[in-house]
Amino acid sequence: MRRRRSARDGFTLVEALAALAVGSVVILATVALIRNVVLHFDRGARSVTEIERIALAVERLAADFGSARFVTRTAAGGPAIAFTAERADGDRPAKVMFIGQANVLSGPQGEELISLTVERNGDAMRLVRRRAPWSGPRGRFDGVSLGDDVVLIEGLFDIEFRFARAAAGGALVWSTDFVGETTLPRFVRLILRDRSSGADLLGEADFVIRADAPAGCARSDAGIGCLTAGVVR
Numbered sequence: 001m002r003r004r005r006s007a008r009d010g011f012t013l014v015e016a017l018a019a020l021a022v023g024s025v026v027i028l029a030t031v032a033l034i035r036n037v038v039l040h041f042d043r044g045a046r047s048v049t050e051i052e053r054i055a056l057a058v059e060r061l062a063a064d065f066g067s068a069r070f071v072t073r074t075a076a077g078g079p080a081i082a083f084t085a086e087r088a089d090g091d092r093p094a095k096v097m098f099i100g101q102a103n104v105l106s107g108p109q110g111e112e113l114i115s116l117t118v119e120r121n122g123d124a125m126r127l128v129r130r131r132a133p134w135s136g137p138r139g140r141f142d143g144v145s146l147g148d149d150v151v152l153i154e155g156l157f158d159i160e161f162r163f164a165r166a167a168a169g170g171a172l173v174w175s176t177d178f179v180g181e182t183t184l185p186r187f188v189r190l191i192l193r194d195r196s197s198g199a200d201l202l203g204e205a206d207f208v209i210r211a212d213a214p215a216g217c218a219r220s221d222a223g224i225g226c227l228t229a230g231v232v233r
Contacts, residue, residue, distance in 0.1 A: 050155065054192070057127065057152035058205060064114055064129075065188050065207035067101035072182075073141045082141050083185070085163055085178040094118040096161055096178075096188075099134055099141070111136070115146050118159045126154035157201070158193040164206075184209050 071082040083098040096116040115130040130146035153159065164172040164187040178185055188207045193200050 054153060054201065058190070058202065060129070060152060061116075061190060062207050064100050064116075066210050068184055068209050069099045069101070069111060070184060071099045071141075079182065080180050081182055081184055083178065083181070085161060085176075087176045088118065093120070094159075094161065097141075113141065113144055113146070116152075116161075118161075121154065124155055125157055125159050127152045127159050153192065156195045158191075158195060160191040160193075162189040162191065163187075164189070 068083060072079050073082045085096040086092070086094065088094040094117070098114055099111055100114045101111060111134045113132045113134045117128050117130070119126055119128055129150045129152055131148050132144045132146045160176065162174045162176055163178040163185040164174050165178075165181070166183075166186050167173045172186060174189070186209060188209065190202060190205045190207070191200055192202045192205075
């Protein structure tokens with residue numbers, strides 16, 4: 001005759017092992033779920049932080065380019081605008097330099113020499129802003145020691161600037177450099193291309209140059225002579 005189990009008999013070894021197996025599966029599933037949630041949250045937080053940083057960089061660039069000054073300098077070919085942009089060449093990084101309005105007064109006119117350099121940092125590229133006080137018409141443009149480094153953008157991007165010149169008939173001609181010109185560019189375009197997808201993250205963001213050109217240069221008969229006053233070196 002089969003004996004009826006009493007309440008004191010407890011669980012068998014097989015039942016205990018089965019319960020442990022079920023409990024282990026539940027624990028592992030819970031850990032995996034928590035891990036996925038944490039990873040997705042961290043990735044999302046990093047994406048939001050990156051987007052916010054790029055937005056702040058674009059805002060900073062818009063303010064800088066919007067404050068570009070119509071200042072002339074002495075170049076090898078004669079008077080030229082104090083706005084230069086050189087494309088990357090070998091070990092030389094792409095670099096943009098111009099005179100703009102400082103947020104905090106750094107000189108008698110509250111103007112500063114601004115440098116924007118596209119540099120490599122391992123596999124990543126970064127856009128670094130540097131500055132130096134500019135003391136006005138007697139100030140130097142070349143060979144100035146720049147400081148206050150600020151990394152505006154950094155990541156697995158391809159970063160490129162392009163500059164629009166006004167051609168005959170009002171058409172715009174875009175190029176990747178701007179050297180020895182006698183007028184400021186009309187627009188500056190920042191291209192921030194994601195290296196993995198090839199997508200332009202900014203959709204060709206254009207910054208408008210609003211310059212305080214001398215009034216004499218607005219005349220139809222004005223020649224290069226209107227640029228000779230207040231030339232810097």
